[in-house]
Amino acid sequence: MKLIRHMIFVDIDETKKLVINSLNGTMDEVDMLTYETLAKWQQCEHITAETEDEKELLNTLESRGYLVENEAEDVERKNKILDVLRKNHEFDRANCQHMTFIMSYDCNFRCPYCFEGEACLKTEVMTTEQIDAALKLTDSLQTICLFGGEPLLPKTRPAIEHLISKMPDKLYSVITNGYYLEEYVDLLSTVKIQTITVTLDGMEQTHNSKRYLADGGPTYQKILKGISKALEAKLAIRLRVNVAHDNLQEGLDLQKLLLEQLSKYGDLLTFEMVPMLGYSHTEKNDLLTDMFCTVLEHGNGERMRLNSAFAGLSPVVSAFAVGTSAKPIYSFCYAHRNNLTVDPDGNLFTCLVTVGKKSMEAGKYYPSFEVYEHSIFNRNIDKIPECRECVYSLLCGGGCPMLLKDYSNLFKPVCSSNRSYIHDLLPKLYKAEKNKK
Numbered sequence: 001m002k003l004i005r006h007m008i009f010v011d012i013d014e015t016k017k018l019v020i021n022s023l024n025g026t027m028d029e030v031d032m033l034t035y036e037t038l039a040k041w042q043q044c045e046h047i048t049a050e051t052e053d054e055k056e057l058l059n060t061l062e063s064r065g066y067l068v069e070n071e072a073e074d075v076e077r078k079n080k081i082l083d084v085l086r087k088n089h090e091f092d093r094a095n096c097q098h099m100t101f102i103m104s105y106d107c108n109f110r111c112p113y114c115f116e117g118e119a120c121l122k123t124e125v126m127t128t129e130q131i132d133a134a135l136k137l138t139d140s141l142q143t144i145c146l147f148g149g150e151p152l153l154p155k156t157r158p159a160i161e162h163l164i165s166k167m168p169d170k171l172y173s174v175i176t177n178g179y180y181l182e183e184y185v186d187l188l189s190t191v192k193i194q195t196i197t198v199t200l201d202g203m204e205q206t207h208n209s210k211r212y213l214a215d216g217g218p219t220y221q222k223i224l225k226g227i228s229k230a231l232e233a234k235l236a237i238r239l240r241v242n243v244a245h246d247n248l249q250e251g252l253d254l255q256k257l258l259l260e261q262l263s264k265y266g267d268l269l270t271f272e273m274v275p276m277l278g279y280s281h282t283e284k285n286d287l288l289t290d291m292f293c294t295v296l297e298h299g300n301g302e303r304m305r306l307n308s309a310f311a312g313l314s315p316v317v318s319a320f321a322v323g324t325s326a327k328p329i330y331s332f333c334y335a336h337r338n339n340l341t342v343d344p345d346g347n348l349f350t351c352l353v354t355v356g357k358k359s360m361e362a363g364k365y366y367p368s369f370e371v372y373e374h375s376i377f378n379r380n381i382d383k384i385p386e387c388r389e390c391v392y393s394l395l396c397g398g399g400c401p402m403l404l405k406d407y408s409n410l411f412k413p414v415c416s417s418n419r420s421y422i423h424d425l426l427p428k429l430y431k432a433e434k435n436k437k
Helices: 032-041 050-061 072-095 117-121 128-135 154-166 181-188 205-211 220-232 247-262 263-268 281-291 298-305 309-310 317-322 416-434
Strands: 007-011 016-021 027-031 100-101 144-145 172-174 192-199 237-243 269-275 340-342 348-349
Touching: 007 032, 016 032, 016 416, 027 298, 027 317, 032 050, 032 205, 032 269, 050 281, 072 220, 100 172, 100 247, 128 192, 128 340, 144 298, 154 181, 172 181, 181 192, 181 220, 192 220, 205 220, 237 247, 247 263, 247 269, 269 281, 269 298, 269 309, 281 416, 298 317, 309 317, 317 416
Parallel strands: 100 144, 100 340, 144 172, 172 192, 192 237, 237 269
Antiparallel strands: 007 016, 016 027, 340 348
16 A cells, blocks of 8 residues: 555644645644654555554545555546546536626726726626627526626616526526615516625725725715615625725624624625735735634534635635535636626626636627637646646646736646645634634
């Protein structure tokens, strides 16, 4: 017997480490004596247990999937996993179940941190012909997301009504600034709503200083009224808070306030507290750790209700944070396999963060359909040479290409964020969890 190659050791403190099996996502704490034994055995083609303790360790390793008979079995085990992931990935791409509609790039807000930039100055609304063309792209559509710019503008309502008339039985989600949510409650109540994501960036004064109208006007009170009306109509709301070091406590205070004020709506109200874009890995990890500490007293289900952002991290980190099992991945996220995003210019994207960016277009859908060969939609760990033998690849899927410095070649790995999650954030979350006990 020999150890699998796909073992990752993570420093916790001077007395222990975590060992991660990146083939199956298992994670185990080991003391330094055990680690030294494992480090010794990593050099062996055939392990021989010399003591009863070593025999017991071998039995544990075998039960946790860390042992193979030989190198050939090691390679075969990974290839079997890749075969399954590859087939699932290709099935998802051929049977796309999720589509996002950029109803218009236009937006009535002028948030200073908006990642869409000048795209939000475009005023066109998707035409009925474009909507019809987009709906012909897949026969497997199950969920539809409305996005922008701002999707829920007065001028976009006819287009949304057309879309709903064509697809009345699909499951819808909406990502909106919430300003006109109240005016849309009647229409959204006619379909099945998965969730409506609305952003409040703190209490009224703070929010209005960051998320204001194009003319500088306040938005907080009108958004809050729309949220209440939507909840009254039994529409699920996910409240997003963009968090920085200086407003984390205010975000938590807002969460507590709304949980109390809107308690009668129960699980219809959930939260997504996310670090602001632009932070370094260390800054982001420190902030995520602080946020994790605020939900430690709750069970895993309630943790997800209070902050669904933990589900979007590296698989093994997310699994630890919310108490699920880590599963290997073939590509970084759903944008690489199971999402088509269409805009009013006839362009095709797959990732919401890329919309409006010429360099990140995945193809065209109108007036004709084309997927660009070197787009995100075709990106996976088979297409990235550096990922093929990397022990991290099944836990990161090649990383997020939006973090590349140069978008001319998207088939390059982005290693820093995933390794930062595993070697910096995971130990911090692990220590916080242990200290709670």
